[in-house]
Amino acid sequence: MAFSTTIRESYRQELNGLRAAGLYKEERFILGNQGADIEVEFPAGAAGRKVINFCANNYLGLSSHPDVVAAAREGLASHGYGMSSVRFICGTQDIHRRLEDRLTAFLGTEDTILFPSCMDANAGVFEACLGADDVMIADRLVHASIVDGMRLCKAMNDTYKHSDMNHLEEKLKEHQDKRIRLIITDGVFSMDGDIAKLDEIVALAEKYDALVFVDDSHASGFIGKTGRGTHEHCGVFGKIDIITTTLGKGLGGASGGCVSGRKEIVEMCRQKARPYLFSNTVAPMIVAGALKVLDLVFTNTERRDTLEWNTKYWRQGLAEAGFDLKQGDSPIVPVMLYNAKLAQDMARDLFAEGIYVVGFFFPVVPQGAARIRTQLSAAHTRAHLDKGLAAFRKVGAKHGILGKGKKEITEMFGK
Amino acid sequence: MDDQKKMILDYVVREYLEEDDDTEITYDTELISGGIVDSFSMVSLKRFLEKKYNISIPDADASPEAFDTVNSISALVDRFKKA
Ligand SMILES: Cc1ncc(COP(=O)(O)O)c(C=O)c1O
Numbered sequence: 001m002a003f004s005t006t007i008r009e010s011y012r013q014e015l016n017g018l019r020a021a022g023l024y025k026e027e028r029f030i031l032g033n034q035g036a037d038i039e040v041e042f043p044a045g046a047a048g049r050k051v052i053n054f055c056a057n058n059y060l061g062l063s064s065h066p067d068v069v070a071a072a073r074e075g076l077a078s079h080g081y082g083m084s085s086v087r088f089i090c091g092t093q094d095i096h097r098r099l100e101d102r103l104t105a106f107l108g109t110e111d112t113i114l115f116p117s118c119m120d121a122n123a124g125v126f127e128a129c130l131g132a133d134d135v136m137i138a139d140r141l142v143h144a145s146i147v148d149g150m151r152l153c154k155a156m157n158d159t160y161k162h163s164d165m166n167h168l169e170e171k172l173k174e175h176q177d178k179r180i181r182l183i184i185t186d187g188v189f190s191m192d193g194d195i196a197k198l199d200e201i202v203a204l205a206e207k208y209d210a211l212v213f214v215d216d217s218h219a220s221g222f223i224g225k226t227g228r229g230t231h232e233h234c235g236v237f238g239k240i241d242i243i244t245t246t247l248g249k250g251l252g253g254a255s256g257g258c259v260s261g262r263k264e265i266v267e268m269c270r271q272k273a274r275p276y277l278f279s280n281t282v283a284p285m286i287v288a289g290a291l292k293v294l295d296l297v298f299t300n301t302e303r304r305d306t307l308e309w310n311t312k313y314w315r316q317g318l319a320e321a322g323f324d325l326k327q328g329d330s331p332i333v334p335v336m337l338y339n340a341k342l343a344q345d346m347a348r349d350l351f352a353e354g355i356y357v358v359g360f361f362f363p364v365v366p367q368g369a370a371r372i373r374t375q376l377s378a379a380h381t382r383a384h385l386d387k388g389l390a391a392f393r394k395v396g397a398k399h400g401i402l403g404k405g406k407k408e409i410t411e412m413f414g415k
Numbered sequence: 416m417d418d419q420k421k422m423i424l425d426y427v428v429r430e431y432l433e434e435d436d437d438t439e440i441t442y443d444t445e446l447i448s449g450g451i452v453d454s455f456s457m458v459s460l461k462r463f464l465e466k467k468y469n470i471s472i473p474d475a476d477a478s479p480e481a482f483d484t485v486n487s488i489s490a491l492v493d494r495f496k497k498a
Contacts, residue, residue: 140456147455159456161433367450 022340023363034063034253036379040356051356052384054374057249059222059331060293060303061379067296068252068289075288083281087114088270091281099287102294103258107220107245108228108238111266114287116279118217118246118257119145124273125213125244125259126153130182135175138184139163141192143215146184155182162189165200172208181210182242187230188218191365191373193332195223198234211241217257221250221297222304222378223330233329241265247286252293256282303378307331310376310385317389318374322402324409331376335392336369338406339413343370346395353391368415420489426463427485431456442485454479464488470495 018024028042034056039048062068075095085091096114103112115121122145126136134155138146141162150157158175160167168183175181183205185196198214205212216229224232229245231237242265247256259269269276297303311331318325318335326334337343343359350357350372361370374388396402401409420442428440431452438451446452452460461477464470472495481491 140453150455156458158459158462161431164433362450 022344022361034058036061036377036381036384038356040351042351049351049354051351051354052380052388054355054357054376054388056253056375056377057218058253058377058379059218059250059307059375060297061377062251062293062296062303063253065296068292071292072254072285072289076285079284079288081285082283085281086277086279087281088277093284093287095284095287095291096281099291099294100258102291102298103260106228106294106298107216107243107260108231109240109243109260110263112258112260113266113269113273113276114282115257115259115273115276116282117248117255118215118244119148120275120279121244121257121259121273122146122149122215123152124149124275125242125265125269126150126155126182127274128272129242129265129268130155130180132156133179134182135178135180136182136184137168137171137175137210139186139189139196141189142184142186143190143217146186146215150184155180162192163194163197165197165204168201169204169208172204172210176208181205181208182213183210184213185215186218187214187216188223188328188330188332190218190332191334191360191371192326193328193330193334193373194326195219195230195233195329198230198236198240202234202236202239212239213242213244214240215244217244217246217249218330218332219250220245221293222307226301227297227304247282247290247293251297252286252290254286254289256286256290307376307378310378310380313382314374314376314385314389317385318392321389321393321396322404323392323396324401324405326371333374333376334371335374336371336406336409337401337413338368338370338409339415340370342399342401342409342413343372346399347372349395349398350391353395355388355391368410419492420485422467423464423488423492424485426460427452430459430463440485442489444485445483446485447479447483452482457482460488464492468492468496 028040031039031041031048036053038053039050041048079093083091100112100114126149130153132154136150136155136157138159139162140159158171160171172181183201188195201212219229221227223230231240242261244259315333324336340361343361347357347359357372357374359372461472465472482488
Protein backbone atom coordinates (compact mmCIF):
# COMPACT_ATOMS: atom_id res chain seq x y z
CA MET A 1 0.00 0.00 0.00
CA ALA A 2 1.21 3.44 -0.80
CA PHE A 3 1.93 6.01 1.88
CA SER A 4 -1.20 7.92 0.87
CA THR A 5 -2.10 11.52 1.60
CA THR A 6 -4.73 10.29 4.04
CA ILE A 7 -2.21 8.27 6.02
CA ARG A 8 0.31 11.12 5.97
CA GLU A 9 -2.39 13.51 7.11
CA SER A 10 -3.42 11.30 10.02
CA TYR A 11 0.19 11.13 11.28
CA ARG A 12 0.49 14.89 10.95
CA GLN A 13 -2.65 15.41 12.96
CA GLU A 14 -1.38 13.18 15.72
CA LEU A 15 1.96 15.02 15.76
CA ASN A 16 0.19 18.37 15.86
CA GLY A 17 -1.85 17.07 18.76
CA LEU A 18 1.38 16.39 20.64
CA ARG A 19 2.61 19.91 19.86
CA ALA A 20 -0.67 21.46 20.99
CA ALA A 21 -0.54 19.48 24.25
CA GLY A 22 3.03 20.65 24.91
CA LEU A 23 4.29 17.04 24.74
CA TYR A 24 6.38 17.33 21.59
CA LYS A 25 10.03 16.51 22.19
CA GLU A 26 12.77 18.41 20.42
CA GLU A 27 16.38 17.31 20.25
CA ARG A 28 19.08 19.73 21.22
CA PHE A 29 22.41 19.31 19.47
CA ILE A 30 25.56 19.14 21.56
CA LEU A 31 28.58 20.38 19.62
CA GLY A 32 31.46 18.28 20.90
CA ASN A 33 31.74 15.61 23.55
CA GLN A 34 29.69 14.96 26.70
CA GLY A 35 30.85 16.68 29.87
CA ALA A 36 30.10 19.32 32.48
CA ASP A 37 30.88 22.14 30.04
CA ILE A 38 29.09 21.70 26.74
CA GLU A 39 28.06 23.79 23.78
CA VAL A 40 24.44 23.38 22.74
CA GLU A 41 22.69 24.35 19.52
CA PHE A 42 19.07 25.08 20.38
CA PRO A 43 16.76 25.69 18.70
CA ALA A 44 18.16 23.97 15.60
CA GLY A 45 20.15 26.46 13.56
CA ALA A 46 20.80 28.84 16.49
CA ALA A 47 24.36 29.76 17.38
CA GLY A 48 26.02 27.39 19.85
CA ARG A 49 25.62 28.40 23.49
CA LYS A 50 28.08 27.39 26.19
CA VAL A 51 26.25 25.91 29.15
CA ILE A 52 26.91 23.81 32.24
CA ASN A 53 25.23 20.43 31.96
CA PHE A 54 22.99 19.41 34.86
CA CYS A 55 20.86 16.84 33.05
CA ALA A 56 23.21 14.07 31.94
CA ASN A 57 23.51 10.63 33.56
CA ASN A 58 27.26 11.20 33.46
CA TYR A 59 27.41 10.63 37.22
CA LEU A 60 31.06 9.65 37.43
CA GLY A 61 32.25 12.03 34.72
CA LEU A 62 33.63 9.12 32.72
CA SER A 63 31.79 9.73 29.42
CA SER A 64 34.80 11.48 27.91
CA HIS A 65 37.50 10.40 30.36
CA PRO A 66 40.86 10.16 28.56
CA ASP A 67 41.72 6.71 30.02
CA VAL A 68 38.35 5.32 28.91
CA VAL A 69 38.67 6.85 25.44
CA ALA A 70 42.21 5.45 25.14
CA ALA A 71 41.07 1.97 26.22
CA ALA A 72 38.24 2.05 23.70
CA ARG A 73 40.71 3.09 21.01
CA GLU A 74 43.01 0.19 21.91
CA GLY A 75 40.02 -2.14 21.83
CA LEU A 76 39.14 -0.85 18.39
CA ALA A 77 42.66 -1.64 17.20
CA SER A 78 42.91 -5.06 18.83
CA HIS A 79 39.34 -6.37 18.44
CA GLY A 80 37.93 -4.50 15.46
CA TYR A 81 34.93 -2.26 14.93
CA GLY A 82 31.99 -4.66 15.07
CA MET A 83 31.13 -8.34 15.28
CA SER A 84 28.31 -8.59 12.74
CA SER A 85 26.71 -11.34 14.80
CA VAL A 86 24.56 -11.99 17.80
CA ARG A 87 26.41 -13.37 20.81
CA PHE A 88 25.64 -17.08 20.43
CA ILE A 89 26.51 -17.43 16.76
CA CYS A 90 29.89 -15.74 16.39
CA GLY A 91 29.57 -12.52 18.39
CA THR A 92 31.35 -13.35 21.64
CA GLN A 93 34.98 -12.34 22.09
CA ASP A 94 37.30 -12.98 25.02
CA ILE A 95 36.63 -9.43 26.22
CA HIS A 96 32.86 -9.93 26.35
CA ARG A 97 33.29 -12.82 28.73
CA ARG A 98 35.91 -10.88 30.72
CA LEU A 99 33.53 -7.93 31.10
CA GLU A 100 30.76 -10.23 32.30
CA ASP A 101 33.10 -11.71 34.93
CA ARG A 102 34.20 -8.26 36.06
CA LEU A 103 30.60 -7.14 36.44
CA THR A 104 29.83 -10.27 38.46
CA ALA A 105 32.65 -9.45 40.86
CA PHE A 106 31.70 -5.78 41.03
CA LEU A 107 28.00 -6.38 41.66
CA GLY A 108 28.60 -9.28 44.05
CA THR A 109 26.51 -11.82 42.18
CA GLU A 110 26.96 -15.34 40.76
CA ASP A 111 27.01 -14.62 37.03
CA THR A 112 26.31 -11.91 34.45
CA ILE A 113 25.04 -11.70 30.88
CA LEU A 114 25.53 -8.64 28.68
CA PHE A 115 22.68 -7.15 26.65
CA PRO A 116 22.76 -4.45 23.96
CA SER A 117 21.21 -2.09 26.54
CA CYS A 118 19.51 -2.19 29.94
CA MET A 119 16.24 -1.52 28.15
CA ASP A 120 16.87 -4.84 26.40
CA ALA A 121 17.89 -6.55 29.63
CA ASN A 122 14.61 -5.48 31.24
CA ALA A 123 12.62 -6.37 28.14
CA GLY A 124 14.05 -9.90 28.10
CA VAL A 125 14.66 -11.06 31.64
CA PHE A 126 11.11 -11.59 32.95
CA GLU A 127 9.88 -13.57 29.98
CA ALA A 128 13.02 -15.71 30.09
CA CYS A 129 12.68 -16.80 33.71
CA LEU A 130 9.03 -16.58 34.74
CA GLY A 131 5.90 -18.36 33.54
CA ALA A 132 2.16 -18.50 34.02
CA ASP A 133 2.43 -19.90 37.58
CA ASP A 134 4.46 -16.93 38.81
CA VAL A 135 3.74 -13.36 39.86
CA MET A 136 5.69 -10.13 39.42
CA ILE A 137 5.06 -7.50 42.09
CA ALA A 138 6.49 -4.15 41.05
CA ASP A 139 6.87 -0.75 42.68
CA ARG A 140 4.56 1.64 40.84
CA LEU A 141 7.40 3.97 39.87
CA VAL A 142 9.67 1.46 38.12
CA HIS A 143 11.24 2.48 34.84
CA ALA A 144 9.27 2.19 31.58
CA SER A 145 11.57 -0.56 30.27
CA ILE A 146 10.58 -2.77 33.23
CA VAL A 147 6.90 -2.13 32.55
CA ASP A 148 7.46 -3.20 28.94
CA GLY A 149 9.35 -6.30 30.04
CA MET A 150 6.58 -7.27 32.43
CA ARG A 151 4.02 -6.88 29.66
CA LEU A 152 5.96 -9.37 27.54
CA CYS A 153 5.93 -11.99 30.30
CA LYS A 154 3.14 -14.49 30.91
CA ALA A 155 3.38 -14.31 34.70
CA MET A 156 0.67 -12.42 36.56
CA ASN A 157 1.60 -8.85 37.33
CA ASP A 158 0.76 -6.68 40.29
CA THR A 159 2.06 -3.42 41.73
CA TYR A 160 2.53 -1.77 45.10
CA LYS A 161 2.47 1.89 46.07
CA HIS A 162 5.83 3.54 45.72
CA SER A 163 8.17 2.27 48.47
CA ASP A 164 5.16 1.33 50.62
CA MET A 165 6.30 -1.75 52.53
CA ASN A 166 2.89 -2.41 54.09
CA HIS A 167 1.30 -2.51 50.68
CA LEU A 168 4.06 -4.78 49.37
CA GLU A 169 3.53 -7.11 52.33
CA GLU A 170 -0.22 -7.27 51.59
CA LYS A 171 0.54 -8.22 48.01
CA LEU A 172 3.05 -10.88 49.06
CA LYS A 173 0.43 -12.43 51.32
CA GLU A 174 -2.16 -12.29 48.57
CA HIS A 175 0.08 -14.20 46.16
CA GLN A 176 1.26 -17.05 48.37
CA ASP A 177 -0.37 -19.53 45.97
CA LYS A 178 2.11 -18.74 43.21
CA ARG A 179 5.25 -20.75 42.35
CA ILE A 180 7.60 -17.74 42.28
CA ARG A 181 6.96 -14.28 43.70
CA LEU A 182 9.34 -11.70 42.21
CA ILE A 183 9.55 -8.29 43.87
CA ILE A 184 10.61 -5.70 41.28
CA THR A 185 12.08 -2.29 42.04
CA ASP A 186 14.48 0.34 40.80
CA GLY A 187 17.47 0.85 43.12
CA VAL A 188 17.44 4.62 42.64
CA PHE A 189 14.21 5.96 41.14
CA SER A 190 15.05 7.99 38.10
CA MET A 191 12.42 10.72 38.41
CA ASP A 192 12.43 11.16 42.19
CA GLY A 193 16.02 10.32 43.07
CA ASP A 194 15.01 8.36 46.17
CA ILE A 195 16.53 5.00 47.07
CA ALA A 196 14.52 1.78 47.40
CA LYS A 197 14.29 0.34 50.93
CA LEU A 198 16.19 -2.74 49.85
CA ASP A 199 16.93 -3.89 53.40
CA GLU A 200 13.21 -4.04 54.18
CA ILE A 201 12.41 -5.52 50.78
CA VAL A 202 14.94 -8.31 51.28
CA ALA A 203 13.52 -9.01 54.76
CA LEU A 204 10.00 -9.25 53.33
CA ALA A 205 11.28 -11.50 50.56
CA GLU A 206 12.76 -13.84 53.14
CA LYS A 207 9.60 -13.82 55.23
CA TYR A 208 7.26 -14.47 52.30
CA ASP A 209 9.53 -16.62 50.17
CA ALA A 210 10.05 -14.23 47.26
CA LEU A 211 12.87 -13.28 44.90
CA VAL A 212 14.16 -9.72 44.53
CA PHE A 213 14.87 -7.84 41.28
CA VAL A 214 16.64 -4.47 41.30
CA ASP A 215 17.35 -2.18 38.33
CA ASP A 216 20.42 -0.31 39.50
CA SER A 217 20.96 1.81 36.38
CA HIS A 218 21.05 5.04 38.42
CA ALA A 219 23.24 3.55 41.16
CA SER A 220 25.95 1.26 39.76
CA GLY A 221 29.36 2.80 40.21
CA PHE A 222 28.52 5.37 42.89
CA ILE A 223 25.76 4.44 45.38
CA GLY A 224 27.19 2.63 48.42
CA LYS A 225 30.55 3.21 50.11
CA THR A 226 32.49 1.59 47.28
CA GLY A 227 29.98 2.37 44.57
CA ARG A 228 28.65 -1.15 44.11
CA GLY A 229 25.06 0.03 44.17
CA THR A 230 21.89 0.22 46.18
CA HIS A 231 22.39 -3.21 47.72
CA GLU A 232 25.69 -2.06 49.19
CA HIS A 233 24.09 1.16 50.44
CA CYS A 234 21.30 -0.79 52.16
CA GLY A 235 23.52 -3.49 53.64
CA VAL A 236 22.18 -6.35 51.51
CA PHE A 237 25.13 -6.87 49.16
CA GLY A 238 25.08 -10.44 47.84
CA LYS A 239 21.40 -10.92 48.66
CA ILE A 240 19.76 -9.71 45.46
CA ASP A 241 18.60 -12.44 43.08
CA ILE A 242 18.52 -10.35 39.90
CA ILE A 243 20.23 -7.03 39.22
CA THR A 244 19.96 -5.24 35.90
CA THR A 245 22.08 -2.22 35.15
CA THR A 246 23.42 -0.12 32.30
CA LEU A 247 26.83 0.82 30.98
CA GLY A 248 25.13 3.88 29.48
CA LYS A 249 25.07 6.13 32.53
CA GLY A 250 27.65 6.27 35.35
CA LEU A 251 29.69 3.35 34.02
CA GLY A 252 31.08 5.17 30.99
CA GLY A 253 27.91 6.31 29.30
CA ALA A 254 28.39 4.52 25.97
CA SER A 255 25.91 1.65 25.75
CA GLY A 256 25.21 -1.86 26.91
CA GLY A 257 23.39 -3.37 29.85
CA CYS A 258 23.30 -6.60 31.78
CA VAL A 259 21.39 -9.07 33.88
CA SER A 260 23.47 -10.16 36.85
CA GLY A 261 22.41 -12.55 39.57
CA ARG A 262 21.69 -16.20 40.34
CA LYS A 263 23.64 -18.45 38.01
CA GLU A 264 20.62 -20.40 36.78
CA ILE A 265 18.63 -17.24 36.03
CA VAL A 266 21.52 -15.85 33.98
CA GLU A 267 21.73 -19.19 32.20
CA MET A 268 18.01 -19.03 31.40
CA CYS A 269 18.59 -15.59 29.86
CA ARG A 270 21.39 -17.01 27.69
CA GLN A 271 18.95 -19.63 26.41
CA LYS A 272 15.75 -17.66 26.16
CA ALA A 273 16.03 -13.87 26.43
CA ARG A 274 14.97 -12.55 23.05
CA PRO A 275 16.93 -9.25 22.96
CA TYR A 276 20.06 -11.31 23.73
CA LEU A 277 19.30 -13.92 21.10
CA PHE A 278 18.13 -11.64 18.33
CA SER A 279 20.14 -8.41 18.53
CA ASN A 280 23.75 -7.71 17.67
CA THR A 281 26.51 -7.97 20.27
CA VAL A 282 27.91 -4.94 22.13
CA ALA A 283 30.74 -3.46 19.99
CA PRO A 284 34.28 -4.49 21.01
CA MET A 285 35.51 -0.95 21.63
CA ILE A 286 32.65 -0.32 24.04
CA VAL A 287 33.46 -3.53 25.89
CA ALA A 288 37.12 -2.45 26.07
CA GLY A 289 36.08 0.98 27.36
CA ALA A 290 33.77 -0.57 29.96
CA LEU A 291 36.57 -2.83 31.22
CA LYS A 292 38.64 0.30 31.85
CA VAL A 293 35.68 1.95 33.61
CA LEU A 294 35.45 -1.04 35.95
CA ASP A 295 39.20 -0.86 36.62
CA LEU A 296 38.75 2.78 37.60
CA VAL A 297 35.77 2.24 39.91
CA PHE A 298 37.17 -0.97 41.43
CA THR A 299 40.46 0.56 42.49
CA ASN A 300 39.41 4.02 43.52
CA THR A 301 36.39 5.60 45.18
CA GLU A 302 37.56 9.16 44.54
CA ARG A 303 35.03 9.84 41.81
CA ARG A 304 32.02 8.58 43.73
CA ASP A 305 33.25 10.51 46.79
CA THR A 306 33.44 13.71 44.73
CA LEU A 307 29.96 13.02 43.41
CA GLU A 308 28.66 12.54 46.94
CA TRP A 309 30.23 15.81 48.05
CA ASN A 310 28.85 17.64 45.01
CA THR A 311 25.40 16.27 45.66
CA LYS A 312 25.40 17.41 49.29
CA TYR A 313 26.67 20.87 48.36
CA TRP A 314 24.10 21.24 45.58
CA ARG A 315 21.19 20.02 47.70
CA GLN A 316 22.14 22.28 50.54
CA GLY A 317 22.55 25.28 48.22
CA LEU A 318 19.16 24.79 46.60
CA ALA A 319 17.46 24.17 49.96
CA GLU A 320 19.01 27.30 51.49
CA ALA A 321 17.86 29.32 48.47
CA GLY A 322 14.32 28.20 49.31
CA PHE A 323 13.57 25.59 46.66
CA ASP A 324 11.21 22.73 47.37
CA LEU A 325 13.28 19.56 46.82
CA LYS A 326 12.41 15.88 46.76
CA GLN A 327 14.34 14.24 49.57
CA GLY A 328 16.88 11.57 48.71
CA ASP A 329 20.51 10.50 48.86
CA SER A 330 21.25 10.11 45.17
CA PRO A 331 22.76 12.55 42.66
CA ILE A 332 19.29 13.03 41.18
CA VAL A 333 17.91 16.17 42.81
CA PRO A 334 14.41 17.12 41.64
CA VAL A 335 13.35 20.74 42.12
CA MET A 336 9.58 20.58 42.58
CA LEU A 337 7.53 23.13 40.64
CA TYR A 338 4.22 21.23 40.36
CA ASN A 339 3.01 23.26 37.36
CA ALA A 340 4.08 22.08 33.89
CA LYS A 341 4.36 25.51 32.34
CA LEU A 342 6.38 26.86 35.25
CA ALA A 343 8.81 23.93 34.88
CA GLN A 344 9.23 24.68 31.17
CA ASP A 345 9.57 28.43 31.69
CA MET A 346 12.17 28.00 34.40
CA ALA A 347 14.18 25.53 32.33
CA ARG A 348 14.18 28.04 29.46
CA ASP A 349 15.27 30.90 31.74
CA LEU A 350 18.03 28.77 33.25
CA PHE A 351 19.26 27.88 29.78
CA ALA A 352 19.51 31.61 29.04
CA GLU A 353 21.65 31.84 32.20
CA GLY A 354 23.96 29.11 30.92
CA ILE A 355 22.50 26.24 32.92
CA TYR A 356 21.23 23.23 31.01
CA VAL A 357 18.33 21.48 32.78
CA VAL A 358 15.06 20.00 31.59
CA GLY A 359 11.51 20.29 32.91
CA PHE A 360 9.52 17.07 33.40
CA PHE A 361 5.74 16.92 33.57
CA PHE A 362 2.79 14.60 33.00
CA PRO A 363 2.80 11.91 31.66
CA VAL A 364 6.48 11.38 32.54
CA VAL A 365 5.70 12.26 36.18
CA PRO A 366 2.25 12.33 37.85
CA GLN A 367 -0.14 15.17 37.09
CA GLY A 368 0.54 18.20 39.27
CA ALA A 369 4.06 16.99 40.09
CA ALA A 370 6.06 18.83 37.40
CA ARG A 371 9.68 19.44 38.23
CA ILE A 372 13.15 20.25 36.99
CA ARG A 373 15.32 17.21 37.54
CA THR A 374 18.91 18.19 38.21
CA GLN A 375 21.66 15.59 38.07
CA LEU A 376 25.10 15.90 39.56
CA SER A 377 28.36 14.62 38.16
CA ALA A 378 31.84 14.02 39.53
CA ALA A 379 32.92 16.20 36.60
CA HIS A 380 31.28 19.26 38.17
CA THR A 381 33.69 21.57 39.94
CA ARG A 382 32.84 23.85 42.85
CA ALA A 383 32.75 26.73 40.32
CA HIS A 384 30.19 24.89 38.17
CA LEU A 385 27.99 24.31 41.21
CA ASP A 386 28.24 27.91 42.43
CA LYS A 387 27.34 29.24 38.99
CA GLY A 388 24.42 26.83 38.83
CA LEU A 389 23.16 27.82 42.27
CA ALA A 390 23.40 31.54 41.46
CA ALA A 391 21.37 31.01 38.30
CA PHE A 392 18.74 28.99 40.19
CA ARG A 393 18.46 31.72 42.82
CA LYS A 394 18.02 34.40 40.15
CA VAL A 395 15.44 32.49 38.13
CA GLY A 396 13.61 31.27 41.25
CA ALA A 397 13.33 34.87 42.50
CA LYS A 398 12.08 36.03 39.10
CA HIS A 399 9.21 33.54 39.31
CA GLY A 400 8.56 34.37 42.95
CA ILE A 401 8.77 30.80 44.23
CA LEU A 402 11.69 30.93 46.69
CA GLY A 403 10.65 29.76 50.14
CA LYS A 404 7.35 28.47 48.80
CA GLY A 405 6.05 24.92 49.06
CA LYS A 406 3.58 22.83 47.13
CA LYS A 407 0.47 24.56 48.41
CA GLU A 408 1.64 28.10 47.69
CA ILE A 409 3.18 27.30 44.30
CA THR A 410 0.01 25.51 43.21
CA GLU A 411 -2.08 28.45 44.36
CA MET A 412 0.09 30.85 42.34
CA PHE A 413 0.38 28.82 39.14
CA GLY A 414 -2.35 26.17 39.21
CA LYS A 415 -1.83 22.44 39.02
CA MET B 416 -26.14 -0.64 43.41
CA ASP B 417 -24.66 2.27 45.33
CA ASP B 418 -23.10 -0.26 47.67
CA GLN B 419 -21.22 -1.61 44.71
CA LYS B 420 -19.99 1.83 43.70
CA LYS B 421 -18.96 2.61 47.23
CA MET B 422 -17.10 -0.69 47.45
CA ILE B 423 -15.22 0.10 44.24
CA LEU B 424 -14.50 3.66 45.33
CA ASP B 425 -13.14 2.47 48.67
CA TYR B 426 -10.87 0.01 46.95
CA VAL B 427 -9.56 2.68 44.55
CA VAL B 428 -8.74 5.03 47.43
CA ARG B 429 -7.04 2.29 49.43
CA GLU B 430 -5.15 0.79 46.52
CA TYR B 431 -4.06 3.88 44.60
CA LEU B 432 -3.83 6.95 46.82
CA GLU B 433 -0.80 7.66 48.97
CA GLU B 434 -1.48 8.14 52.69
CA ASP B 435 -0.94 11.89 52.48
CA ASP B 436 -2.88 12.36 49.25
CA ASP B 437 -6.03 14.36 49.86
CA THR B 438 -7.35 14.17 46.28
CA GLU B 439 -11.09 13.79 46.44
CA ILE B 440 -12.46 10.98 44.35
CA THR B 441 -16.09 10.79 43.28
CA TYR B 442 -17.96 8.33 41.10
CA ASP B 443 -17.18 10.56 38.10
CA THR B 444 -13.51 11.29 38.76
CA GLU B 445 -11.39 10.33 35.75
CA LEU B 446 -9.04 7.80 37.23
CA ILE B 447 -6.88 6.85 34.29
CA SER B 448 -7.06 9.90 32.03
CA GLY B 449 -6.78 11.98 35.20
CA GLY B 450 -3.50 10.31 36.10
CA ILE B 451 -4.66 8.76 39.41
CA VAL B 452 -4.41 5.15 38.22
CA ASP B 453 -1.97 4.21 35.47
CA SER B 454 -2.84 1.47 33.03
CA PHE B 455 0.05 -0.60 34.42
CA SER B 456 -1.42 -0.65 37.93
CA MET B 457 -4.98 -1.16 36.74
CA VAL B 458 -4.65 -4.97 36.81
CA SER B 459 -5.07 -5.23 40.57
CA LEU B 460 -8.42 -3.44 40.31
CA LYS B 461 -9.54 -5.86 37.62
CA ARG B 462 -8.55 -8.82 39.82
CA PHE B 463 -10.33 -7.29 42.81
CA LEU B 464 -13.57 -6.98 40.84
CA GLU B 465 -13.30 -10.50 39.48
CA LYS B 466 -12.79 -12.00 42.90
CA LYS B 467 -15.32 -9.83 44.70
CA TYR B 468 -18.15 -10.32 42.22
CA ASN B 469 -17.16 -13.75 41.02
CA ILE B 470 -17.02 -12.66 37.39
CA SER B 471 -14.47 -12.87 34.63
CA ILE B 472 -13.65 -9.75 32.65
CA PRO B 473 -11.88 -10.54 29.36
CA ASP B 474 -8.75 -8.43 28.74
CA ALA B 475 -10.38 -6.96 25.64
CA ASP B 476 -13.12 -5.46 27.82
CA ALA B 477 -10.77 -4.22 30.51
CA SER B 478 -9.89 -1.12 28.50
CA PRO B 479 -8.60 2.10 30.07
CA GLU B 480 -11.87 3.73 28.95
CA ALA B 481 -14.02 1.15 30.72
CA PHE B 482 -11.95 1.61 33.88
CA ASP B 483 -11.85 5.41 33.80
CA THR B 484 -14.52 6.22 36.43
CA VAL B 485 -16.19 4.36 39.27
CA ASN B 486 -19.45 4.74 37.34
CA SER B 487 -18.07 3.10 34.21
CA ILE B 488 -16.36 0.36 36.23
CA SER B 489 -19.60 -0.39 38.03
CA ALA B 490 -21.45 -0.56 34.69
CA LEU B 491 -18.83 -2.99 33.43
CA VAL B 492 -19.26 -5.17 36.51
CA ASP B 493 -23.04 -5.17 35.98
CA ARG B 494 -22.58 -6.25 32.39
CA PHE B 495 -20.53 -9.29 33.39
CA LYS B 496 -22.65 -10.14 36.40
CA LYS B 497 -25.53 -10.68 33.99
CA ALA B 498 -23.50 -12.53 31.39
C1 LIG C 1 16.03 2.74 35.57
C2 LIG C 1 16.46 2.58 34.14
N1 LIG C 1 16.54 1.34 33.61
C3 LIG C 1 16.92 1.14 32.34
C4 LIG C 1 17.26 2.20 31.52
C5 LIG C 1 17.67 1.91 30.11
O1 LIG C 1 19.04 1.82 30.02
P1 LIG C 1 19.75 1.74 28.59
O2 LIG C 1 19.99 3.14 28.18
O3 LIG C 1 20.98 0.94 28.81
O4 LIG C 1 18.80 1.04 27.67
C6 LIG C 1 17.22 3.49 32.02
C7 LIG C 1 17.62 4.63 31.17
O5 LIG C 1 16.88 5.45 30.75
C8 LIG C 1 16.79 3.69 33.36
O6 LIG C 1 16.69 4.93 33.86
